[in-house]
Amino acid sequence: MPEHEPQKPEEVLAERLNTLLDVVAAEGGHRYTFPDIKKAVEDRGLHISRQRWHYMRAGTGPMTPDTDLLEALADFFGVPAAFLTNADAETPARVTAQLDLLRAMREAEVKSFAARSLTSDLSPELLLEIRDIIDETLTKQKREDRPAS
Numbered sequence: 025m026p027e028h029e030p031q032k033p034e035e036v037l038a039e040r041l042n043t044l045l046d047v048v049a050a051e052g053g054h055r056y057t058f059p060d061i062k063k064a065v066e067d068r069g070l071h072i073s074r075q076r077w078h079y080m081r082a083g084t085g086p087m088t089p090d091t092d093l094l095e096a097l098a099d100f101f102g103v104p105a106a107f108l109t110n111a112d113a114e115t116p117a118r119v120t121a122q123l124d125l126l127r128a129m130r131e132a133e134v135k136s137f138a139a140r141s142l143t144s145d146l147s148p149e150l151l152l153e154i155r156d157i158i159d160e161t162l163t164k165q166k167r168e169d170r171p172a173s
Contacts, residue, residue, distance in 0.1 A: 036111040037094075038083030043115075044101040045081075047122045064100040065093065121148035121155075128158040 031039070049055040058074055065072045070093055079085030088094065091109055098105040106113040115123075146154075 031111075032083070032087070033111050034080075034085060034087040035083040037087065037108060038081055040108060040115075041081050041097070043119065043123065044103065046126070047119050048101065050122055050126050061097070061100070065096050068092070068096040068099075070096055117148040121151035125151045125155045125158075128155040128162075 045056055058077055061077060062072055062074075070090075072093060076085070076088070080088060091105075094108040095105040098108045103116050103119065104113070107116060107119075
């Protein structure tokens with residue numbers, strides 16, 4: 025069986041940008057659009073075209089060598105610049121906690137806007153506690169739903 029090939033830097037960047045877009049949407053209920061991204065970048069005196077943004081999100085173009093652009097995007101999303109400039113950088117705690125909570129909510133089929141909007145001002149630690157409670161509840165429910173042998 026062939027070993028899994030490591031991701032290319034542009035694929036890591038694309039995955040991280042899309043993750044940040046998902047986290048922001050989960051935290052605030054608003055998904056950023058290209059005009060939002062473009063404005064944030066231009067506010068820093070930089071430029072990004074729609075095509076370049078598409079390539080960056082898809083991971084299909086060459087890795088951008090423009091660290092100023094990546095730093096501007098990191099500032100916009102509120103994460104350390106290394107998260108976008110260094111493929112080996114760790115995922116920020118807030119992002120990890122929000123992703124874990126989203127996974128647990130999806131598994132629990134939680135879809136109400138109220139449940140998602142509650143998470144915007146919570147600490148990563150509290151988000152992880154909520155995730156753990158959801159996981160425990162799902163595990164208990166699965167045990168109760170199993171037919172007796």
